[in-house]
Amino acid sequence: MSLWKFWKRKEVPVEEGASIEHGLLVFANTSEVIRAENLLRAAGVPLKVMGPPPEIQSGCDLVIQFPLIRQLEILRILEGERLVPLEAVPVTGPLLKPVDLFQVKDFGRYLMVRAANMKLTVDKETRVIVNVSGGGCPDVPYLAYQLVGQTLGSAPRPRHIGHTVCGYALELAFEEMERQCSGW
Amino acid sequence: MLGVVGTIPEADFPLMAGPVELEERSLKVQGRGIPVTRGTAALLAAACTCLNMLRQPPPFAFLVGDTGRGRGSAQLYEYLTRNLGETPFTAITFHYILPMVDWHNRVFFALEKMKPRPFLIADAGFMYVAKMSGLAPEYDLFTPDAGELAFLADEEAPHPFYTRGFILQEENLVPDLIARAYAHDNASRYLLVKGRTDYLADKDGILAEVGEPEIEALEPIGGTGDTLTGIVSALMAAGREIKAAAPLAARINRLAGALARPTPATGVEEIIRRIPEAWNAVYESPPKEINF
Numbered sequence: 001m002s003l004w005k006f007w008k009r010k011e012v013p014v015e016e017g018a019s020i021e022h023g024l025l026v027f028a029n030t031s032e033v034i035r036a037e038n039l040l041r042a043a044g045v046p047l048k049v050m051g052p053p054p055e056i057q058s059g060c061d062l063v064i065q066f067p068l069i070r071q072l073e074i075l076r077i078l079e080g081e082r083l084v085p086l087e088a089v090p091v092t093g094p095l096l097k098p099v100d101l102f103q104v105k106d107f108g109r110y111l112m113v114r115a116a117n118m119k120l121t122v123d124k125e126t127r128v129i130v131n132v133s134g135g136g137c138p139d140v141p142y143l144a145y146q147l148v149g150q151t152l153g154s155a156p157r158p159r160h161i162g163h164t165v166c167g168y169a170l171e172l173a174f175e176e177m178e179r180q181c182s183g184w
Numbered sequence: 185m186l187g188v189v190g191t192i193p194e195a196d197f198p199l200m201a202g203p204v205e206l207e208e209r210s211l212k213v214q215g216r217g218i219p220v221t222r223g224t225a226a227l228l229a230a231a232c233t234c235l236n237m238l239r240q241p242p243p244f245a246f247l248v249g250d251t252g253r254g255r256g257s258a259q260l261y262e263y264l265t266r267n268l269g270e271t272p273f274t275a276i277t278f279h280y281i282l283p284m285v286d287w288h289n290r291v292f293f294a295l296e297k298m299k300p301r302p303f304l305i306a307d308a309g310f311m312y313v314a315k316m317s318g319l320a321p322e323y324d325l326f327t328p329d330a331g332e333l334a335f336l337a338d339e340e341a342p343h344p345f346y347t348r349g350f351i352l353q354e355e356n357l358v359p360d361l362i363a364r365a366y367a368h369d370n371a372s373r374y375l376l377v378k379g380r381t382d383y384l385a386d387k388d389g390i391l392a393e394v395g396e397p398e399i400e401a402l403e404p405i406g407g408t409g410d411t412l413t414g415i416v417s418a419l420m421a422a423g424r425e426i427k428a429a430a431p432l433a434a435r436i437n438r439l440a441g442a443l444a445r446p447t448p449a450t451g452v453e454e455i456i457r458r459i460p461e462a463w464n465a466v467y468e469s470p471p472k473e474i475n476f
Contacts (some may be wrong), residue, residue, distance in 0.1 A: 021316055107400070141280060
């Protein structure tokens with residue numbers, strides 16, 4: 001077995017114990033950090049409380065490191081307790097922002113909105129969600145199963161039943177679709 | 185034999201490992217039915233169909249239920265580290281799974297022990313984690329769409345959701361994105377990029393393009409990328425060279441899509457049903473650029 005492949009992996013300048021798969025939650029003050037830590041630990045989320053990297057200019061002098069891929073689930077837990085972080089950012093690039101460009105494609109009777117790697121398509125006549133495509137996290141096929149065939153008004157929101165950043169991207173596509181449809 | 189690793193969007197679906205049977209509208213593994221919807225089930229249905237056409241054994245699947253919480257994915261990673269080497273696969277395709285870098289690396293150690301090593305194909309969450317781990321060049325084929333290609337091209341992005349805005353996910357920029365992905369060692373040996381035109385590329389650039397038939401309505405249909413990955417996986421497992429298998433798979437997938445006469449509301453199962461017809465049509469009049 002060759003360990004060389006692992007040794008020659010590209011170095012990513014991150015805090016000890018952190019990796020590309022982690023994110024940081026930034027809060028306004030330390031008491032919020034402690035509350036969030038307790039809530040998330042109780043929910044079984046692996047996390048670590050640490051000092052913020054220099055790129056983060058807001059918040060207090062503690063941040064919570066969390067599994068980035070579970071961002072949607074974690075934000076939902078916190079929002080349920082009215083504990084909204086100032087920021088949730090990737091460890092490897094605290095200045096990275098979610099994709100904020102939407103692509104809208106009109107297929108005549110159908111309208112497709114893409115946000116990051118997720119696409120949502122709606123029948124303009126009935127507002128029924130007819131397809132969900134893109135994405136690679138395991139909640140995507142689940143979300144597609146739950147949403148397709150439902151109207152925009154009756155479908156469960158991806159932010160309520162999704163768990164991952166793919167689910168988060170689908171929520172953004174959903175919100176943009178609602179905005180697009182509001183003028184109909 | 186083709187191995188397929190992925191998840192099923194049912195919380196109570198147990199971890200299963202076994203050969204897959206394709207029935208009229210569902211798959212069956214160890215007696216349990218799985219509806220053919222988008223995701224790993226669509227990949228498996230397409231692969232089953234093609235392996236049947238090739239008179240090859242059906243795919244052997246490693247499946248677990250996961251609706252995004254990651255518990256099933258963690259269970260599956262752990263199972264793979266102990267059991268992956270027991271079956272002599274010619275190709276293994278890794279698909280929907282929660283990206284977890286440590287677990288990915290442990291599975292990769294298990295893959296390294298396999299002699300001979302099978303072709304390694306990755307799509308969806310497993311492709312994300314292969315890139316995140318820094319081990320992308322160890323894989324033989326990734327099958328990204330344009331958005332996922334932009335993620336591979338962005339050396340800083342931890343997920344497609346965080347791909348930086350200046351790395352535009354435009355189809356006409358695909359050659360530049362491919363070059364950038366290879367420049368930062370974030371691409372597999374070959375890339376099969378799915379989109380309006382399908383591209384096969386390696387570190388030296390684009391090797392083949394398949395743009396016909398062009399059916400615009402396929403873009404919104406969830407699962408058309410999964411079927412392409414399933415078809416190319418079956419061909420590679422049966423011994424076809426990647427350079428022949430990828431354009432052939434792209435052609436079959438596009439033709440199956442066209443034969444389904446799709447609208448943006450069509451389900452992927454309608455396209456899978458057309459694969460045998462598309463397969464026969466492509467094999468009867470193979471395009472000149474494809475060397476059988």
